Structure formats: C-alpha cells, structure tokens
Amino acid sequence: MNSNARIDSLQLMLTDLRMRNEPIRHKAAFRGCQPEFQALVSRLIEQLETELFEEKQRFREASRSVSS
Numbered sequence: 001m002n003s004n005a006r007i008d009s010l011q012l013m014l015t016d017l018r019m020r021n022e023p024i025r026h027k028a029a030f031r032g033c034q035p036e037f038q039a040l041v042s043r044l045i046e047q048l049e050t051e052l053f054e055e056k057q058r059f060r061e062a063s064r065s066v067s068s
Contacts, residue, residue, distance in 0.1 A: 004059055010052040017045050 028037035 006055050007052065007059060010048055010055060014045060014048050017041055
C-alpha cells in the first residue's frame with residue numbers, strides 16, 4: 001500500500017489523542033479543567049481528521065496523475 005509520512009503522522013496523532021491517557025486526565029480533573037481539556041481534545045481530533053481526509057485525497061489525486 002502506498003502511503004506518505006504526513007498521513008502516517010496524522011494517523012498516529014489521532015490514535016494517541018483517542019487513547020485514554022489517565023495521568024493527564026487525572027491532572028486535568030485535579031486542576032478543575034476536565035471539561036475544557038476534553039473539549040480541546042475533541043476539537044483537535046476533528047481538526048486532525050479533516051487534515052487526514054484532505055491529505056488522503058491529495059495523495060490519491062497525486063497517485064492517479066503519476067499513473068496516467
């Protein structure tokens with residue numbers, strides 16, 4: 001399968017953000033910013049998913065033009 005470093009890095013970051021990192025969540029709860037922390041994580045996930053989708057489209061289009 002063809003891939004590129006940007007797609008790989010976006011996928012890895014999304015995986016990391018989706019995992020429950022208990023020590024960081026515990027710190028957020030201790031500092032009283034758990035809702036803000038979770039909102040930020042959700043926003044970052046949405047942004048990275050959009051970037052990943054766009055990067056995959058660019059990659060497909062570039063692959064098609066090389067194949068033609």
